[in-house]
Amino acid sequence: MILHLATFRWKDDVTAADVAELTDALRDMAAGIPELRSYVCGESLRLRPGGADFGVAAIVADEDGLNAYLDSAAHAAVYERLLGRMIAERAAVQLPVESSAWL
């Protein structure tokens, strides 16, 4: 399976309300994408210095599942409506994980 990790640093004008709305929208999106075996997202707890404001961790079965998720109309809709204009910086990686992986 594949763990997709993404960290985001917001633009200065992003508000707490924007982040709350985005978090709900991403969770609703994830609930409707069957390829997502597991999905967590949210504002960082900021327990350590890290330079990022928000994170996403998603588990999919394989590359096709990853593309189905990231290329979905639902993901595009959240990006266009909210996420796209909020991002100052984004970093993403994919790591292989065991089939027992769950978030």
Added chain:
Amino acid sequence: MILHLATFRWKDDVTAADVAELTDALRDMAAGIPELRSYVCGESLRLRPGGADFGVAAIVADEDGLNAYLDSAAHAAVYERLLGRMIAERAAVQLPVESSAWL
């Protein structure tokens, strides 16, 4: 529980051998830190554009566990010997996850 996510972009002079050595060192480190419930790290599979080269995902019980991991002598040793000189950019976040979370 807490999911700690970190993404790294390397400096231009970092080699594949550096990354392989770092990956082994981080995994050995993680095996010796009881507070780490779950730990995965590695070079990104680069399946999607993302701007980062390497990722870490670690699950700990709580903030004390997170600090025990990140402030451990073992983590400091890997940072000083390898990781510190490789980093061009790092982004890290912490997200709350269910107790069933496992990587």
